[in-house]
Amino acid sequence: xxxxxxxxxxxxxxxxxxxxxxxxxxxxxxxxxxxxxxxxxxxxxxxxxxxxxxxxxxxxxxxxxxxxxxxxxxxxxxxxxxxxxxxxxxxxxxxxxxxxxxxxxxxxxxxxxxxxxxxxxxxxxxxxxxxxxxxxxxxxxxxxxxxxxxxxxxxxxxxxxxxxxxxxxxxxxxxxxxxxxxxxxxxxxxxxxxxxxxxxxxxxxxxxxxxxxxxxxxxxxxxxxxxxxxxxxxxxxxxxxxxxxxxxxxxxxxxxxxxxxxxxxxxxxxxxxxxxxxxxxxxxxxxxxxxxxxxxxxxxxxxxxxxxxxxxxxxxxxxxxxxxxxxxxxxxxxxxxxxxxxxxxxxxxxxxx
Numbered sequence: 566x567x568x569x570x571x572x573x574x575x576x577x578x579x580x581x582x583x584x585x586x587x588x589x590x591x592x593x594x595x596x597x598x599x600x601x602x603x604x605x606x607x608x609x610x611x612x613x614x615x616x617x618x619x620x621x622x623x624x625x626x627x628x629x630x631x632x633x634x635x636x637x638x639x640x641x642x643x644x645x646x647x648x649x650x651x652x653x654x655x656x657x658x659x660x661x662x663x664x665x666x667x668x669x670x671x672x673x674x675x676x677x678x679x680x681x682x683x684x685x686x687x688x689x690x691x692x693x694x695x696x697x698x699x700x701x702x703x704x705x706x707x708x709x710x711x712x713x714x715x716x717x718x719x720x721x722x723x724x725x726x727x728x729x730x731x732x733x734x735x736x737x738x739x740x741x742x743x744x745x746x747x748x749x750x751x752x753x754x755x756x757x758x759x760x761x762x763x764x765x766x767x768x769x770x771x772x773x774x775x776x777x778x779x780x781x782x783x784x785x786x787x788x789x790x791x792x793x794x795x796x797x798x799x800x801x802x803x804x805x806x807x808x809x810x811x812x813x814x815x816x817x818x819x820x821x822x823x824x825x826x827x828x829x830x831x832x833x834x835x836x837x838x839x840x841x842x843x844x845x846x847x848x849x850x851x852x853x854x855x856x857x858x859x860x861x862x863x864x865x866x867x868x869x870x871x872x873x874x875x876x877x878x879x880x881x882x883x884x885x886x887x888x889x890x891x892x893x894x895x896x897x898x899x900x901x902x903x904x905x906x907x908x909x910x911x912x913x914x915x916x917x918x
Contacts, residue, residue: 615697615734616677622691622698625706628785632793632917633691636780642688645673654763668759672751694736694747701733741800741807742891745773753815753836757822760829767819767832773808774801775907780914793916798903799896805906806847806899810859810887813840814880820868821876834868843905850901855890859883 623630633639645651646663660666663673664685670676675687692698698705704726708718718726727737736743752771759765769776778795785793796804819833841863848860866872866879 611675611692611697613676613678613683615699616675616686616692617698617702618675618677618686619690619692621702626691626786628790629783630691632783632785635917637914638689638693638781640688641673642685645669645688654759654765658759658763668756694744695738696734696736698735701730701735704733705730705735740891741804742811742888745804745808745811748773748776749811749815753812753819753833754829755815755819755822757824757829760832761825761827767829768836771808771812772907772911773804773811775911776913777804778909778916779912780916782916793918795909797896798900801906802896802899802902803891803894805902806856806894807887807891809840809843809847810883810890813837813844813859813863814883814887816840817866817868817876817880817883820870821873821880823870826870830870837863837868846905847902850905851899853890853894853898855886855894858886859890862886 619630619633637644651663651669655661655663655666655669658668660669663669670685673688674685675690675693676683677686678684679686707726708715709722709726731737731740736747738744748771753768754760754765756765760767778801782793782795784796785791788794795801816833816837820830820837823830823833844856844859844863848856862879862883866875868876
């Protein structure tokens with residue numbers, strides 16, 4: 566075995582361990598400019614050194630890139646710093662420039678290294694959802710040789726490529742829990758001061774199906790750029806359940822981290838109660854051991870201040886159960902919940918067709 570081949574194998578195994586650690590909650594740490602965060606919180610905290618930028622993704626995903634440019638995720642780059650609401654929040658927090666503040670940059674922008682300096686290059690972009698691409702972009706686009714395309718790639722190579730890409734840090738669209746987790750890390754605001762002092766909302770009224778099937782939808786890659794279809798009914802069912810469980814998970818974390826009975830703590834407790842109610846509605850319609858576990862965790866922890874350890878423990882167990890459910894559950898078994906899933910009239914924005 567050559568040295569080069571051994572190095573490639575070592576690198577792949579190293580990233581497999583890191584990916585496993587992220588999924589299972591092992592306490593790895595990622596350093597960002599404002600400090601360190603645990604792997605469980607690392608989704609939106611992109612390492613600028615690993616960001617390639619949306620233009621690099623557009624080299625292959627041209628249609629998706631054009632769709633993204635029309636979304637609020639993209640437009641926030643210019644619109645958000647100019648908004649009266651953002652300026653009002655910034656003033657209360659003593660922030661002079663939104664684009665210079667790490668708190669704002671974490672969720673609203675994408676930064677990359679330019680000539681050795683961190684610079685904002687976009688709003689919420691491809692890598693905000695799928696991870697910094699430096700370690701995986703070449704593997705992701707390598708179908709097995711210069712003359713081999715996605716259509717002619719062997720099944721064996723495809724399986725290996727996907728595993729190596731995941732191990733290198735890419736969050737694939739097929740990973741419902743992992744993609745949605747990134748959404749909730751920003752759509753449930755994890756900063757008490759930002760809400761209580763700055764007046765920022767404690768999060769969006771985020772529901773996974775309705776927010777992912779509107780303007781953010783970009784399924785053109787799988788249709789050859791000919792259409793931008795919704796996901797199947799089977800997938801929507803899993804997305805709905807995973808989304809409601811994640812809402813509960815992140816609300817519990819919010820309550821756990823709250824230190825004062827003010828706007829933030831109250832909002833997070835109400836969010837947890839709503840998510841719990843939605844999960845019970847699911848449990849009333851279908852029988853599934855994972856859903857039963859989720860409900861037991863929800864009912865078994867008290868939504869109160871100074872209960873951090875119990876709340877964080879419940880959230881960690883929810884993560885384990887929900888991520889397992891997202892992989893093992895079959896959407897065809899959950900037709901009974903179709904009445905709970907938002908219809909197209911509830912989607913956030915109109916998709917580009």
